[in-house]
Amino acid sequence: MAIFRDRQYLRVNVDKSPDESLWMKCKSCGELIFKRRVRENNNICPNCNEYFFLTAEERIEFLVDEGSYQDITKPIIANDPLMFVDRKPYCERLEEAQEKTGLTDAILVGRAAINELPVVIGVMDFRFIGGSMGSVVGEQICHGIETAIKDGLPFLLVSSSGGARLQEGLFSLLQMAKTAAVRGKLAEAGLPFISIMTYPTSGGVQASIASLGDVIIAERGAMIGFAGRRVIQHTIAQELPSDYQTDAFAFEHGAIDRVVKRENMRDELSLLLGFFAEVT
């Protein structure tokens, strides 16, 4: 497929430290570029086509019709049920992530329109503890799906997650079953679920809700898979191909329907939603 530039990951710049300067340096080609031009170009380097990382808010801005997004994210926050402490208490990690991102947790949920077709959309944010799914993310996804059922709309989920939120232990693991159960209700209601996998979609998120889409679309450069490279090398020390868990790998092995460039995603979705608009 022409869309795969090479068999390696597209490197995705996740550096999002707040910075007031008007210029930035592309980590891929080294070119000094005007930030506004990058933004206008879907956060893709105008010089070398490197994809820069998108926050949930940026993703929404690039994906849905201007002014159409109405946030319905539930006003809830994680409450550290295990009082988990590793090198740092979980409650501190939460506060830091909230401060850094301005988000309550690793997802935003809202009503929106894509080329005038109404949807309910959930968008995960990798900056918030690796986009990991704990009790709050699980609840927000269910809330989004339930809103879609109530309004008779399609549900879209843009995943960007390393997997389960380890600091919530089994509560996190069980979010996989929770989101799967609620996804079943959407199917019973005859409404479509479009799963969009971006960099990265892995672990407990890939092994639950993200893989249960009626249609699964990967953004070019996505990393898709269950057990990461390090896990495999630690447990069974197997040699892995260089394209392991790339979008190309997932596509070639039939795990996803399509791989789409970021700049084409909105048109692709509106084309797809058009089919379902006639039955919902």
Added chain:
Amino acid sequence: MSDERTLDLLEAKIEELRQLNSEDGIDLSGEITKLEAKLLDLRRELYSNLSDWERVGIARNPKRPYSLDYIQALFSDFYELHGDRVFGDDLALIAGIARFDDQPVVVVAQQKGRSTEENKQRFFGMARPQGYRKAKRALELAERFGFPAITLIDTPGAYPGLESEESNIGGAIADSLLTMTQLKVPILSVVIGEGGSGGALAIAVADRVLMLENAIYSVISPEGAAAILWKNKEQAKDAAVALNLTADHLHDLGLIDEVVPEPLGGAQRDFGRTSADLKAALTRHLDELRGLKLSELLDARYARYRAVGRFQERESGGA
């Protein structure tokens, strides 16, 4: 503090004396009684105050009864089914029809190997996509004929190799989860040893989830958590505590329904009693579930999973 090996040695010594006692006609009964009392004391000391990390060791003890041991003890006429009808068979995940108290049930379980040779075939109980697809097939068979499903969980996790990813292990687990949330027959799950992550949950979505006293169930292994969160594999003990992965902790957190007791030292010390206790618990829960109308059963299962998770209302103003 004595370890389990010392206790095993002592036990062997007692057995030796017993033989001498009967063969040579030397009266050693006083000696034997004394040693037996000592052994019991030591065992009590060793096992009455187990740390979470020690329980991880017991859950993984290679002498621990595995799924096929329980299947033999709890069911009759186990009729194993093989293959996912697409790609192959997976001996890490076994499935079949059996009788439980004379009633047909479908059994799905992870099976570890006893020997190196067997583990080569059973992948140490780590199932691949074909295993989860076989499980789904067996569960759908249960639904078609109204047989309750009983699943036994004992796995370090799903098999994390290249071939698993090539046939979409994540998708296979996701499909199994969805199937189990909707399956129109009662489902009982028991974590008998290791409940490792998504690979365990994939066959543990149920109306009742039980755990043996020394079983563990976790989102990640203590070693994995130590490597990722502590950046130090040596801190697996701390991770084991932080993860709340023991049966008692998970019961206190309201995440499982019942803890089935084990004898001091673990299920293998008195397998007859452990399996009888487990059977009694399963019978009790199955009777309760059989008393429900299908809609009540499915509504209760849905409510159980819809409600899982802990969070709080956000205070106004702050993030």
